[in-house]
Amino acid sequence: MRGKWLYGAVGVVAALAAVAGLIVASTATARPTAAKASCGTVTLNEQAWTGSTANTYVAKYVLEKYLGCKVKVTDIAEIPVYQAMAQGKVSAVLEDWQHVAQYKQYATKQKTVTLEGSNGLTGHIGWFIPKYLLQKYPSFATWKGIKGHEKVFASPEAPQGMFLGGDPSYEQKDTQLIQALGLKLKHVTVGAETAEVARYSQLIAQRKPVIFYWWTPEYRNAELNLTEVKLPARMKGCEDDGTTNAPIAKYRCAYSSYPLEKVFSTKFVKSGSPAVAVLKRWAWPSNADQNLVSSWIAGQHMDPQKAAEKYVKSHMAVVNKWLGK
């Protein structure tokens, strides 16, 4: 019988200790958040490319340092994040590459997200080649010069000449464009952005010919010394989205350039947080600014928080404009 008392005593002590632990825990965690209640929590979504990381962390640093906001960073995929913004679980996306169908569904119809204009960058998609190719084939500066020389881009999977396609998540029409231009290139889908980078950087490292779907702004372009192939000029009714099944002639033009959009959750806009006004003013002065921060993060593997701090400290004029000073 004595044994049972012992277990009982141990149990009671354990329970008391646990309760004490919880009390200590709750007092320890409750304190720091109380002071900065005016801004509240802002949730920014980081997308899976380095430029987006740069946006998110620079904005985060500014909101936390100058407004006392609590900024949470999420990593939700590009399309589901619209639903998340509609429900107010994500406050803002700072760089959206023209998801027109989603604009229609969520901004126009449901009015659960709002389009807040450019983040200061101009996005442009195109066909890129490494500059060293122009030394041997100067005609490759335009698409016409490639015609008849497609075999230069031969690869194991495309002996007739390979066109390296882009990440499936990005807007593209290269299959149609190749057909419309009458080129004999084979469109090879290499997959995710990382895989595409791996493939072309491997070829560039060997100084081999390669032509691929790529875009600006992107911090790697300067480092790899890329140049864009000139495509036919834009015309009226020009199509950029290969999935719309438009007549093939409609695709016979270069990709458009467009501002990269900021998208906010309507619930966030109506929340009255001082962060709304700052994020509305937030925009990069130029593509070069984002490339700079991206190269610190991805090129030098700097911690994104530290990269943001470094940018903010060296660009106070820009930051003051965001803050409305």
Place this chain on the structure above:
Amino acid sequence: MAASSIAARPGIVLEHRPWWRSRMTIVAAIVGAMVICHLTLSRTLSWPDSLVWHSLTHYLDNIQNWLAAESAKTDPNFAYRLIHWISSGLDALVRWLYHLLSSWLTWPGTTLLGGLLAWRFGGRRAAVIMVGSFASFAALGLWDDSMQTLALMLVAVALSLLVGVPLGIVAGRSDRFNGLITPVLDAMQIVPAFAYLMPVVIFFSVGPAAAVITTMVYSVPPAVRITALGIRSVPANTVEAALALGSTKRQLLWKVQLPLARRLLLLSVNQTILFALSMVVIAGLINTEGGLGAPVTNGLNSDPALAILAGVAIVVMAIALDRVTEAIAERTDTAKRHLDVAGRKRARLATGAVFLSIAVAAILGHLLSAGSAYTRWTAQDWLRTQVQNALDYVQKPTTFLFKDITNPVGNFLVAHMLQPLDTFLVETPWFITLAGLAAIAFVLSGLRPATTTILMFALIGAIGEWQDAMDTFSQVLVATAIAVAIGIVLGVLAAEIPWVSRAIRPVNDVLQTLPQLVYVIPFVYIFPISYVPGLIASVLYAFPVVVRLVERGVRDVAPETVEAAGAFGATRLQTLVKVKIPLARDAIMLGINQGIIMVLAVVVIAGLVGSGALGYAVAAGLQRGQFGIGVVASIAILAMGIALDRVTRGNRSAAKGGRS
């Protein structure tokens, strides 16, 4: 995949036929005929456009938009309110568990909790593994992300077992229910998560709940299948004896079937954990709470070394959870436990002491402000540099590895295996492909599977995916062939040689849980040909399952049969080749069959690293917001999976009839 008859029973007389009438010869003849047709017709005849239902994607898009609009209404209907209630409950549960592990217990308390619980219920080895895994999270500098993922996975695994085991018990006892649920399970495993992420988000919003649901879709099927297999594997005469002694149905289940199915129930826990952890990255795409998936997705672009470290943390967690649950199950085995009164007292005292010391550690943690996440000293920077160096080596096209090994091998694979097969399947007139596949299904499995095969491939044509499907099909065939070959060899070796079995198990665990996107990226550099990295990813993901099933099958051959062979003077090799392998044929066939399912489960990832076709379409469907396109491509993958499953199922249904 009627996961019914894994253990070959002695007494099945293998059919004896002359070689020219054997199934393999007939199949070869059919393939030969198809090749001749392909060569003589020399004209591409893809599925006719007039037989394609083009507006399907449009309808699917409309459905999704309607669902999204409904969920945005301020006054949602009952179904949405119910789902909302479930999702907030799950959100709260995961968040609470995370707070328990981080801010309440603090990191010393959590480590001690894990270590002591494992020690108390699983023994010393389990404790060492548990503490070792926590130490790795700390050393990798990923403590907080690991705790997020741990909380999520504990909930997902527990719920998967809670749902899966009862369903498995029912499926094990009722053939009709088993027949009903098997195609559902197939669909859950084959349909790529990318296709249903968006609907999940519409219903469950983003956050832990959506991540749990997405994970469960993939981790419930193994729980159901293996539990059912366990119940079925209880010998029929034991069941009869119990019934003859007057057991009720309930007594039969609790006193006979479940205890005897213990080992397989354990395997189901193990597989549920591994399957759940293989979903960390994808579930991370719709979770708001971070976790180990985020550094993988983001790191791939900006910091691949960090992505690899996060992948390692996922694997460590999977192996630790698996080994500890196994140890606990072994220790609590009622057949092995004979505690006297004093022993029980000691055990209870130990339990009390465990909780006491955890509480003390938690309080100390708070008093010394150790913090909720361990961040003091980590080896992360050092490890990242090492990994980055390795990656830099891999990326250099001038190394011996690249120039003399991987590049030529990759080129050979593409030029002599993938490319010809792809051309053959894409260019052969569709009706010849269809007829050939149906004939093969008929020879291997019978009339019904042949009909199913025709219907499934016709469906692929009708939804407009014929060309992409043939492209994917050729890659799936090559990947399956390689995976099955590796799997059978390793499986047989593991069954025969104990150290091979021991050595291969952690390898299997790693390959099943390391996010494919993590290990496939180095292959993109060293095999820079679009199909090859995807092919490697598929093979690496598929062969562990084949190994596991083949090993079990060969091992489970009745010992008396093996002894009898020995008594007749057969050498070890003869016993293996003439007795064990033929008798394990069912298990090997199941292995091939599961291998195909696993290869199909990687189609999307393969599509993301260059395999294109259906996988690419599914990924594009999610990421460009074209729900319809993604779903249609997923249906094609599923149809292909069902057809291949029926073709390789063999005559197992006939064998099943004799037993039940």
